[in-house]
Amino acid sequence: MARRKDHTPDELRALIVQAARALVAQKGGAALTARALAARIGYAPGTIYNLFPDMDAVLLAVHGATLAGLQDELAAAVAATPADFSRIQALAQAYCAFAERHAPLWLAMFATPHRGRLPRWYRARLQSLFSLLEAELHACLKLGPAESRRTTRLLWAALHGITMLTLDGRLQAIGKSEARALVEALLAPYRPHG
């Protein structure tokens, strides 16, 4: 039995990613199994493999959507703040808020180390995100190009650490309210003097 529903390959691909995203968001990354996903979209498990090489690729597509969502919110934060230190604060808080609001999706993104290198479209997404932050740091903190590059990586990594330790409660669980204070303290050295 074939063609039970008329979905173009692209539509079906999008349907799979959407269902996978919902599954991870609701029940965590471990709940994303081929059979559960197939049941959710009303297809047989094998159908997924006609559109994705394996389940890792499905999960990576979910992560891509998560990164896109973060980028949208960071862009909104840029648009809503003046081009000074307060924008950097807003970006950092938006990052933390997004990760907290989509905790299962965010945790799933870092749960399993990827074997092999990430596909180009995924690296491009990351690069795009990174460039956005770097541009804002350069503009708002008046750093030199080399310094803003390093500072971006430092703040990015530090934010990642704060967020992860907050979310999964590992290593001396950090309360959610304390996370904001930590981000403040992280950025404090970069605040213009006065």
Next chain:
Amino acid sequence: MARRKDHTPDELRALIVQAARALVAQKGGAALTARALAARIGYAPGTIYNLFPDMDAVLLAVHGATLAGLQDELAAAVAATPADFSRIQALAQAYCAFAERHAPLWLAMFATPHRGRLPRWYRARLQSLFSLLEAELHACLKLGPAESRRTTRLLWAALHGITMLTLDGRLQAIGKSEARALVEALLAPYRPHG
């Protein structure tokens, strides 16, 4: 067939953890399967379950050993440096060096989010590590109690982030040499003025 080799339960427990540790260190966390572990110690898979409730418990014991190893090296760093800012630098570099040197073990420690709360002995291990750092920060940086508590968490989380992003190459891969520069930049604001 029973009692083929004479191991007390404690010896066998230690043997299992040791073999599991070697397995993770050599082939990564995903290679730690009940059957592979059993084969490595010359027992049947079921034997593992006589000594551990499940494989997660074995993995957690491995992580406990990893944390103990880190604590030893941090203590050595304390003993080898004067009680000033340079000691904080040495601690941070020791942390990064340990994670890098035991990359598979370190990555495995953060690969899967733990369901439920961690056992008490594990939380005590973490607390012990954290207390060591907090005491040194308090002593070497002349911070108040509340401030040293927050600063410890901040630096801990930031170090975690730098280390993780360096090791698994995710998110704008940070080169190993660049990681040291990032740690330097992270600590720079706390360097005594001059």
Next chain:
DNA sequence: ATATAATTCTGAACATCGTTCATTAAAAGG
């Protein structure tokens, strides 16, 4: 219209995983 080709979906099958447990072998005790 009819036949043929191309597409698309199925679901049984395979290997491997964690885990359980009735069974069996070995040691200890009477």
Next chain:
DNA sequence: CCTTTTAATGAACGATGTTCAGAATTATAT
């Protein structure tokens, strides 16, 4: 020597990712 206790087994169960020969449907050609 017999009995009890302990320790180890390995077959078995359910669930996993993945494959693929075949079935069902649509498109195309004659």
